[in-house]
Amino acid sequence: MALADLPPFRALPRRLLPGRLAGLSTVLVKATALELAILAGHLVLYPSGLTPERRAPRVPAPADVPSATPERPPVLLLHGFIDNRSVFVLLRRALAQHGTRHLESLNYSPLTCDIKAAATLLGRHVEELCERTGRDRIDIVGHSLGGLIARYYVQRLGGDRRVRTVVTLGTPHSGTRVAPLADAHPIVRQMRPGSSVIEELKEPAPGCTTRFVSFWSDLDPLMVPLETACVDHPDLIAQNVRVTGIGHLALPVHPAVAAAVREALAPDPAAGANGGADTRGGLTVA
Numbered sequence: 001m002a003l004a005d006l007p008p009f010r011a012l013p014r015r016l017l018p019g020r021l022a023g024l025s026t027v028l029v030k031a032t033a034l035e036l037a038i039l040a041g042h043l044v045l046y047p048s049g050l051t052p053e054r055r056a057p058r059v060p061a062p063a064d065v066p067s068a069t070p071e072r073p074p075v076l077l078l079h080g081f082i083d084n085r086s087v088f089v090l091l092r093r094a095l096a097q098h099g100t101r102h103l104e105s106l107n108y109s110p111l112t113c114d115i116k117a118a119a120t121l122l123g124r125h126v127e128e129l130c131e132r133t134g135r136d137r138i139d140i141v142g143h144s145l146g147g148l149i150a151r152y153y154v155q156r157l158g159g160d161r162r163v164r165t166v167v168t169l170g171t172p173h174s175g176t177r178v179a180p181l182a183d184a185h186p187i188v189r190q191m192r193p194g195s196s197v198i199e200e201l202k203e204p205a206p207g208c209t210t211r212f213v214s215f216w217s218d219l220d221p222l223m224v225p226l227e228t229a230c231v232d233h234p235d236l237i238a239q240n241v242r243v244t245g246i247g248h249l250a251l252p253v254h255p256a257v258a259a260a261v262r263e264a265l266a267p268d269p270a271a272g273a274n275g276g277a278d279t280r281g282g283l284t285v286a
Contacts (some may be wrong), residue, residue: 027245031219035247042087042249049079049086053105071267073138073164074102074129078122080144080170081187082110087143087252094258095265102133108149113186115145115197119153126153126162137164139265143252144222147171148191151212155236156200160210167264168214169251174198174228178221193228205235212238213264215257215283220248239264242282256285 075095077088085105092103106125112118129138140163142150147168153159154166175193182188190197216229223229231238241264246254260283 028219031245031247031250035249038249038253045086045089046084047086049084049089049105049107052107053085072099072101073135074104074133075139075141075265076126076129077103077105078140078142078146078150079105079107080142080146083143084110088141090255091141091252091258091261094255095262098262101265104129115149115152115187115190116156118149119157119159122149122153123157123159123162126159130162137162139163139165139167141167141169141252141261141265142171143169144171144248145187145191147214148173148197151201151231152197154210155205155208160208163210165211165213165265167261168212168229168231169257169261170217170220170223170229170248171214172223172228173201173214173231176222176228177224202233205233208236210237212236213241214238215241215243215251215260217243217246217248217251219244219246220251222248244282244284246285250285254285256283 175198230240
């Protein structure tokens with residue numbers, strides 16, 4: 001059950017309150033324990049993701065194999081704030097097990113202080129990836145800040161001509177108010193409601209052809225308010241998927257989310273028919 005589905009406490013009969021509160025507490029305890037376990041594992045893996053990924057040279061396809069498959073473009077994984085490509089170890093494995101699609105991860109510097117500069121860097125890498133793989137468009141999966149960088153590239157730097165689908169995991173699309181003391185970092189200030197970046201993303205984006213699928217969790221402590229992780233723009237083709245029962249760090253790790261991401265990246269001839277609407281249901285994880 002999503003937090004938003006709970007009726008106000010005063011509307012609940014007194015005999016139901018203990019059970020509801022106990023159930024909610026159990027979910028929070030499980031989610032917190034999972035977050036701590038994931039954090040511990042990620043700290044172990046973090047050093048392995050510090051170095052840039054080795055890029056395989058382009059290998060010409062045999063004459064009898066199509067060199068372009070627009071329905072299954074390469075996938076680029078983009079990590080979040082003060083992180084690296086190691087956060088995608090499990091998601092990448094899950095995606096690789098279900099098809100032969102080309103997968104890459106991009107590290108941007110942990111010293112990055114500007115979303116616009118990071119989006120420009122992303123644009124250069126996308127062009128290089130398209131040239132190297134012989135494809136016209138790619139898909140992007142971004143966790144947290146990575147999703148915001150991808151959206152800025154697509155919406156403000158003309159990246160929609162190169163990006164078919166952007167999947168975001170716990171991304172503060174409308175800005176987050178969490179941890180005010182973190183405002184000492186410039187990029188955190190850009191993730192606040194009302195920042196120049198957030199205001200630019202509210203501007204019209206007519207003709208944007210990229211499809212957005214945003215996964216947001218009802219137990220994500222970094223999204224304040226929770227709905228900031230939803231894409232809400234009249235010009236964008238957007239689908240928002242509510243995930244229940246896990247927190248921020250679990251989004252790029254949990255197998256149920258990975259399965260939903262695979263579905264979001266699957267060929268979908270009908271994509272775009274419901275632009276701007278929340279057309280998917282929620283995802284409950286155990």
